Amino acid sequence: MIFPEELDNRPFRLLVERIGKLQKSGQPLSPIEQELADLIAQFPETGVRADAEIDISAIFTESEPNPLLLLSAIWQVSKQIRSDSPKGIAKIVTDYFHTTQLKSDDLLRVAAIYLSLYEKVRSGEALFSEKEYLWEVYYALNQDEEPKVKVEQAPKARIQPGTMSQAFKTIARELHDEAGHIKLSAGGVAKEIYEQLPLEWINAMSSYWQCSDQRLKRDKIKEIISYLSSAEFPEHVGQTLSREEKNCLLTLLENENCLPYAQAAREFGPEHNDGYWWTQDAPKSTLGNLRMKGLVAVGEATLEGEATQIVMIPNDISRTIAKALAQHS
Secondary structure (H helix, E strand, O other), rough: OOOOOOOOHHHHHHHHHHHHHHHOOOOOHHHHHHHHHHHHHHHHHHHOOOOOOOOOOOOOOOOOOOOOHHHHHHHHHHHHHHHHOOHHHHHHHHHHOOOOOOOHHHHHHHHHHHHHHHHHHOHHHHHHHHHHHHHHHHHHHHHHOOOOOOOOOOOOOOOOOOHHHHHHHHHHHHHHHHHEEEEEEOOOOHHHHHHHHHHHHHHHHHHOOOOOOOOOOHHHHHHHHHHHHHHHHHHHHHHHHHHHHHHHHHHHHHOOOEEEHHHHHHHOOOOOOOOOOOOOOOOOOOOHHHHHHHOOEEEEEEEEEEEHHHHHHEHHHHHHHHHHHHHHH
């Protein structure tokens, strides 16, 4: 979830109040409480002080600063960057500031961007997907950057949207490539493979097979695997596969469910034009479509003592795929 329904809510205020009371009495804090306490100490500019009582029922008008709202935004973005959720936010932020150890001013700038986007969502002006949210953060960070030139009289200029769009595509390409280096083994099953995939790809897989909408990643994976094990799946999958996809699966089956990635890409086409956000832009390549359907995985395995990038069919669905191909050859 990118934004909570209410950023400055009662539970958050009660947590801030509790931290103050615990610190005054010298009692230990839980990890979550300590995390927020550290931010309170790091950002005195919010106006929130751990050693001062707060009015948890205070109401702030739109024209006056709300210190609790700002503190909550700082906390939210710090958690997003630390956990890299949504996937890609950590890279966008750390690449821009050229460090993983953000200064207070850096984090405050990201929090201000987050707040402006939150207000757009809250007012109904916008509703951001993960991709759109990442783009908005990326754009807001970069749009006012000046060229790094040493000529004193050089005019100020903004990075052009086309240039930024290309740079954002590069980030998406890096995220895509990173997801192709999960750990695989010869007997790997769908569950252990899917658990390593980005949530974005699990969402795309779930949507493609029209599985019921689950909130948690583990429940989505459970639903997908349940469908792949169903009696109707062989018939359905056989009807949805293109000729190229069938040929690729047949080749994998003939090679004990596995091929070196370089060979598979050479025989069935590369994934260069595939994006990362599959829920909005489905893969265009043969391998990408098979990955989105959950029928093959790309990752690293140890072959003959060396780490090799491979393409493989999850072991527990290989018989089902063979059956589907036999029915629709």
